[in-house]
Amino acid sequence: DAGVTQSPTHLIKTRGQQVTLRCSPKxxxxxxxxxxxxxxxxPQFIFQYYEEEERQRGNFPDRFSGHQFPNYSSELNVNxxxxxxxxxxxxxxxxxxxxxxxxxxxxxxxxxxxx
Amino acid sequence: AQSVxxxxxxxxxxxxxxxxxxxxxxxxxxxxxxxxxxxxxxxxQLLLKYTSAATLVKGINGFEAEFKKSETSFHLTxxxxxxxxxxxxxxxxxPAGNMLTFGGGTRLMVKP
Numbered sequence: 520d521a522g523v524t525q526s527p528t529h530l531i532k533t534r535g536q537q538v539t540l541r542c543s544p545k546x547x548x549x550x551x552x553x554x555x556x557x558x559x560x561x562p563q564f565i566f567q568y569y570e571e572e573e574r575q576r577g578n579f580p581d582r583f584s585g586h587q588f589p590n591y592s593s594e595l596n597v598n599x600x601x602x603x604x605x606x607x608x609x610x611x612x613x614x615x616x617x618x619x620x621x622x623x624x625x626x627x628x629x630x631x632x633x634x
Numbered sequence: 635a636q637s638v639x640x641x642x643x644x645x646x647x648x649x650x651x652x653x654x655x656x657x658x659x660x661x662x663x664x665x666x667x668x669x670x671x672x673x674x675x676x677x678x679q680l681l682l683k684y685t686s687a688a689t690l691v692k693g694i695n696g697f698e699a700e701f702k703k704s705e706t707s708f709h710l711t712x713x714x715x716x717x718x719x720x721x722x723x724x725x726x727x728x729p730a731g732n733m734l735t736f737g738g739g740t741r742l743m744v745k746p
Contacts, residue, residue, distance in 0.1 A: 523677070552733065561638075561724050561736030562678070575732050609677055611734075623734060625670075625677035 521546055523612050523626035531632045532600050540595040540629045544612030551593040552623060553585060554609040562609055568593050569615055597631075605633045636661045636727050640737035648745045653712040655740045657699075657725030660706060667708045668726040668734065669699055678724065684708060695719070720744045 524543045532538050544551050550569045554562035564577035568587035582598045591612075597604055607630050611623035641656040659665060666685050670678040682693025689701045699710045708725060722741050726734040 550732075554734075559739075561726075561738050562734070564733040564735070567732050577733060611678075622668075622680050622683060625679070627675075627677045 523610055523624050525608075525610050525626040525629050527629060528627070529630045529632075531634065533634050534600055534602060536600050537596065537598045538600060538631060540597075540608050540610075540631070542593045542595070542610030542612075542626060544591050544593070544610075545624045548612035548614050548624070549591050550613045550615050551587060551591065552611045552613070553593070553595050554611065555579070556607040556609055556628070558606070565595070600633045602633050605631060607631075636665065636735050638725050638727050638735055638737035640723075640725055640740050642740055643738065644741045644743065646743040646745060647715045649717055650714050653697075653710070653715045653719065653742065655710040655723050655725075655742065657708045657710065657737060658706055659708060659725075659727045661727055666728045667699075667701060668728065669693065669697070669708075669710050670724045670726060670736075672722040672724065672739075674721075681710070681723075715742075715744045717744050717746065 523545050526541045552567040553565040556562040565579050566576040567574050571587045584596045587593045607628040609628045610626045613621045613623045637660050639658045668683045669681040672678050681697050682691045684691050684701045692698045697712045722739050724739045725737045728734050
């Protein structure tokens with residue numbers, strides 16, 4: 520049973536560029552959440568996708584956008600990259616029917632470095 | 635707004651000693667609480683979760699945590715530390731919504 524997978528593992532971009540990160544949820548899961556983890560800090564919630572729609576959003580600017588596909592996989596897009604966007608981006612999947620008690624399973628993350 | 639405070643960004647214990655990692659939360663509604671562990675260059679792995687059943691929750695790798703509503707705490711403990719327990723530990727709260735709110739993390743170091 521494959522867990523949550525993310526690609527790429529590492530990414531280096533320059534300021535002003537755009538980036539797309541990808542996530543495949545754990546088998547059987549239908550909900551995907553994205554988190555940003557800056558160095559030395561706890562993860563911060565970016566947004567969550569369910570039924571191909573953004574359901575909840577954290578305190579992140581519109582430069583951060585996402586998409587969920589019919590197979591439940593998801594993309595995170597960041598436009599006009601800033602140095603402060605350098606972080607580990609984590610994807611987590613869960614099952615909607617299990618409700619709020621369900622565990623969010625995390626992928627290994629994508630390390631984004633903005634120069 | 636919900637928040638999580640982890641007291642002590644770094645905790646050092648000797649192998650075989652008691653591990654105690656502190657977590658306090660603030661929540662306007664009864665929360666669901668989680669402890670995750672993160673090994674270097676990896677994602678987060680769930681250790682245990684509290685979902686309003688038993689207040690003492692047992693998790694993987696010998697860890698457990700006790701939910702104390704009066705103290706708004708959910709401290710993580712392990713009777714005997716092992717070298718393999720060295721990692722970053724995160725406490726998180728999940729109220730009625732879908733998002734997890736994490737604390738700043740505690741780095742556990744285990745000395746031989």
